[in-house]
Amino acid sequence: MLDDIWVDDSVLALRPDFAVLIVTAHGLRNGPTDDRSRAWLEAASAVEVQTDKIDAWKDAYKAFGAKPQRTRPSVDALTRRMPLPEINQVVDAYNSISVKHALPIGGEDLDRYDGPARLVRATGEEVSEEALGQPEPGEVIWRDDIGVTCRRWNWRQVVRTRLTEETTNAIFLLERLEPMSLEELKQAGEELCDLLSELSPEVRLASRLVSGGK
Template sequence: MLDDITVDPAVIALRPDFAVLAITAHGLRNGPTDDRSRGWLAEARPVPNDHEKLESWREAYRAFGAKPSRTRPSVDALSRRLPLPEINQVVDGYNAISVKHVLPIGGEDLTRYQGPARLVRTVGDEPSEEALGVPEPGEVVWRDDLGVTCRRWNWRQVARTRITEETTDALFLLERLEPFSLDELKVAGEELAELLSEITPGVRIATRLIVSGT
């Protein structure tokens, strides 16, 4: 799965500084929010609205024609929702890390994927769930063989691939733009792997860093 993930050259042309750390976790035993995951959520602190990492994502959204004040990058929207919502243990964990590092993180149920994940710029006729609408030409989206899995880069995920309490195999996409460093991206990935191992001792973790030219 990891080796098949691709980032379209058109996306790299838009933002040559883009990188994504892809992490798979197999054998998860997820469950409802508990005291441990509530503790992770409680550690989240407000992010200044003018934080440079948020501004970088807003610039990326404007570059493909989105208005970040209307459809906010995921970490921008999440940081405005403190205290963070309780979803389930796995989602609580990666949401807490997302806000801590000011880093967009997507979580996907691998058993609901058809074909590999790829980040592309749309032509405007890509299948998408009705609730999210049809992507506009040139929009940056994650997709698989069935259609869009996340609109406007990391704005809104489709219901089909969301991580639920029944999820056993998952894909996490940690998305970086400068000034976020690759070293910090590695640290965030290690922290996520540690939380997943707390939730499920013995979970099988694999990672792949995808940067321009790879």
């Protein structure tokens, strides 16, 4: 699946600087928040918010007609929820990396996917969960063969692919815009992999950087 994930050229036309680091994890062991994952959240909460990176995402939202004050980029919404919420160990891990680097990260249950993930401009006719509403034509969405997996680039994910304590195979989407460098993106990915390996020493990890339509 990793090699089949793609970003549509129409999305790159909006933001040619976009890149996504995809990490897959097989053999995870998840569980409720514990002292270890709580410490990760507390450390991330103490980091100064990097507003320049968040502002880049607000500009990207405006480019396809979204109002970032109404439907905020995921990392913007997360940094406004201090102290960071406790969800479960794996979600705590990627949320801590997201806030530390001002980097939108989506984490989803790979076994709930049907076909590869792809980032596209919506037609307005996609299948979407009722709670999320229907994407507007031209909106940037993540989707699979069933339908929408995340609306408005990284605003909100569907329940279908949510990471739970029973999740054993997961996919993480680390999304970058300038001024974040590709080097920092890769560093954030390595840090996430370190946390996942700490949670699950036997986990099998793989990654791929997608940018420029490749």
